[in-house]
Amino acid sequence: xxxxxxxxxxxxxxxxxxxxxxxxxxxxxxxxxxxxxxxxxxxxxxxxxxxxxxxxxxxxxxxxxxxxxxxxxxxxxxxxxxxxxxxxxxxxxxxxxxxxxxxxxxxxxxxxxxxxxxxxxxxxxxxxxxxxxxxxxxxxxxxxxxxxxxxxxxxxxxxxxxxxxxxxxxxxxxxxxxxxxxxxxxxxxxxxxxxxxxxxxxxxxxxxxxxxxxxxxxxxxxxxxxxxxxxxxxxxxxxxxxxxxxxxxxxxxxxxxxxxxxxxxxxxxxxxxxxxxxxxxxxxxxxxxxxxxxxxxxxxxxxxxxxxxxxx
Numbered sequence: 001x002x003x004x005x006x007x008x009x010x011x012x013x014x015x016x017x018x019x020x021x022x023x024x025x026x027x028x029x030x031x032x033x034x035x036x037x038x039x040x041x042x043x044x045x046x047x048x049x050x051x052x053x054x055x056x057x058x059x060x061x062x063x064x065x066x067x068x069x070x071x072x073x074x075x076x077x078x079x080x081x082x083x084x085x086x087x088x089x090x091x092x093x094x095x096x097x098x099x100x101x102x103x104x105x106x107x108x109x110x111x112x113x114x115x116x117x118x119x120x121x122x123x124x125x126x127x128x129x130x131x132x133x134x135x136x137x138x139x140x141x142x143x144x145x146x147x148x149x150x151x152x153x154x155x156x157x158x159x160x161x162x163x164x165x166x167x168x169x170x171x172x173x174x175x176x177x178x179x180x181x182x183x184x185x186x187x188x189x190x191x192x193x194x195x196x197x198x199x200x201x202x203x204x205x206x207x208x209x210x211x212x213x214x215x216x217x218x219x220x221x222x223x224x225x226x227x228x229x230x231x232x233x234x235x236x237x238x239x240x241x242x243x244x245x246x247x248x249x250x251x252x253x254x255x256x257x258x259x260x261x262x263x264x265x266x267x268x269x270x271x272x273x274x275x276x277x278x279x280x281x282x283x284x285x286x287x288x289x290x291x292x293x294x295x296x297x298x299x300x301x302x303x304x305x306x307x308x309x310x311x312x
Contacts, residue, residue: 028045046208047205047207056160063196076120090135124186
């Protein structure tokens with residue numbers, strides 16, 4: 001397997017423009033076999049992308065493969081969780097029903113990334129309330145071409161408009177149950193896993209831009225150090241307070257790097273620079289939720305320290 005750090009510094013940049021999600025996915029798949037871990041595939045996929053939106057695609061797909069290891073390697077997959085009331089566990093109303101040993105989902109998801117491009121959906125659905133009144137959530141896999149699945153495209157968002165989004169309505173759509181708790185084992189950890197992989201892919205793309213644009217070696221060096229820092233996060237423990245705190249530090253490092261890059265974008269050319277200005281809000285997506293997780297992580301560590309102190 002290749003060293004992704006060497007790859008970022010030595011791989012020839014493919015100058016051919018990418019016009020569609022299908023083309024971006026094809027380029028991503030072409031490099032995937034050269035790396036052993038999803039995060040390295042995300043980084044290499046980001047390097048191969050010609051814009052931030054397609055780097056996001058690489059990060060998003062590899063995040064899903066970290067969450068669910070046996071997903072088909074060649075299929076675009078999407079998480080379908082958000083409803084009209086949001087994605088908080090208490091407001092998910094899409095129902096999971098078992099009839100004669102067959103699971104099916106019923107309901108509408110208001111915002112599913114990739115929309116009509118996704119061939120398989122990881123759907124977060126409820127089987128009702130538990131005895132303590134909590135919403136009992138499960139994760140299920142649903143084929144997008146099931147007769148009971150209707151996908152309706154949404155208007156393009158202002159940033160990374162190449163990535164489609166859709167509402168998805170399920171009407172008695174056949175589903176395959178995934179093991180574990182839908183919130184604790186899927187929805188909650190995915191938010192962190194996605195942040196890590198999308199950040200990794202974005203850094204891979206920034207190194208591509210740096211090399212294409214002839215940015216100074218110290219800039220490339222600092223970007224590569226940021227890649228190494230993200231690779232070092234304990235991705236297998238996404239609920240760990242330490243991971244959330246380190247991830248918060250990685251995003252702070254990114255902010256400092258982006259400030260340093262401001263005067264360099266002119267040398268990237270007008271098309272690349274204009275896309276960057278359009279798409280950079282993508283990196284701030286879910287920033288409020290990420291900040292809440294960071295605060296909760298520090299609070300958790302403080303409570304643990306207090307508990308240990310009182311126990312001695």
